[in-house]
Amino acid sequence: MTAAHHALTAQVSDAAIDTACRMPRLPTMRAQAADTIARAEREGLSYAGFLAELLLAECEDRSRRRAERRIPAAHFPREKSLHEFDYTANPNVDPAVIHSLATCDWIAKGYPPCLIGDSGTGKSHLLIGLGTAAAMADFRVRYTTAASLVNELVEAADDKQLGKTIARYGRVDLLEIDELGYLELDRRGAEMLFQVLTKREEKNSIAIASNEAFTGWSKTFTDPRLRAAIVDRLTFNATLIETGTESYRLARTKANKTNGLK
Template sequence: MSQSRTTTRKRVPSPRPDAGAQEAVDTVIDEACRALHLPTIRSRIEEMAATAMRERSSYKDFLADLLEAECADREERRKIRLVREANFPRPKRLEDFKFEENPNVTPEMVCTLADPAWVTGRQPLCLIGDSGTGKSHLLIGIGTAIAEAGLRVRYTTTVNLVNELAEAADEKKLARTIARYGRVDLLCLDEFGYLDLDKTSAKLLFQIFTEREERGSIAIASNAPFSEWKQTFTDPRLCTAIVDRVTFNAHIIETGTDSYRLAQTQKKRKR
């Protein structure tokens, strides 16, 4: 009799899950993820639940895995957003810089600038050198590294910034525009010294430097040494004040005079 009961028990099938109840649970999870803005958990819940069951994870381990995946994806999305908002004209990364082509720039020096400590310390950066020596690549690459570290970065050329400030002044929005540039952690100013500024334009640009003084970092790429900046800023006092602000406690990298682009062109012609 006992054996018969045992056999009977073995033949009883496992209870089937209620499909309707399971769908209701899935709906609750989906709606909760939408409401709490958890897109990674929402998209990966089935996959990760199957893995947890296969590995016999505890409820806490399963929850920890879900939250860890969400946090990792959220951080990656934040990096992408900060890089996009920096408004770089093209993607450039420091690891793609050809250090062997420019002995003036060392990997150790650049790695130091990839760390955001100098930005949080509100220190300036000056990249000085002739055209084609990698200034813009370094400026964008460093700015990208800083943005991916979680800081707010903004890239612009000097001429675009001056034009934007002039338009803002005409529209009575100058204070708002200057304040917007003052809020970013790092302002990357490219092609500095490529044009001669009249007194009005120079004063507008100077307001940006004044707004950011001791509040945020500025990184400048210029094809002119400091001694030639008086050609850009015709007012000697204004020129001295700007040089003083961008060189005080600054990181200064001289990229030299040998154009990488010219060298590559010459190599192609020889082939």
């Protein structure tokens, strides 16, 4: 075989690889093909090794891109990560528990974390951080406040779309409900929320944050039987994290003001 014929064959091969990667949408394989070919020739990779390198690169990059799309799809109100949480400012929170939850094993098992504590103690930070970790692990996550969720359910019911809305919330791998316990819910709203929880029972995980202990939920859920059923749904196999009563946001603000006066 002549050098010219060999070069022509290489050109045809390169063009074929480029075209073939475009059709099934394999951008990483297309982008890395030339470098991988050069390394395969340099290092003497087998055909199988060369193909494995390209396929693994495509799979890893596709997984990363999908995880990046999961974060905006979760509707987090702001960016928060677990590694940014200040455990020294709130010693009530056990880092070992949070690090264990960061593995996301509890999502596959459907075990719910429940964050209970006063405002400013880091509940929402931890909730968003756990949701972000789950999204980066390629789980479908949806964050919402209790009030927003109930309002959406009421509007859906009025539009005769309640079943579709409940089904949509039932499909995500992790539903995070923040600010549960802040507002009193009427019976209709509470019953709709219960339907969402029932749809997810023992199938897909829920994580909640509340400024009220479960014993104080009588102000939010006025019907005692419904309240008991909702608490039962949320606490079965739950990890309870009590963030305390002292606002470290307020403490930090006071400290900053004090330092500014010095």
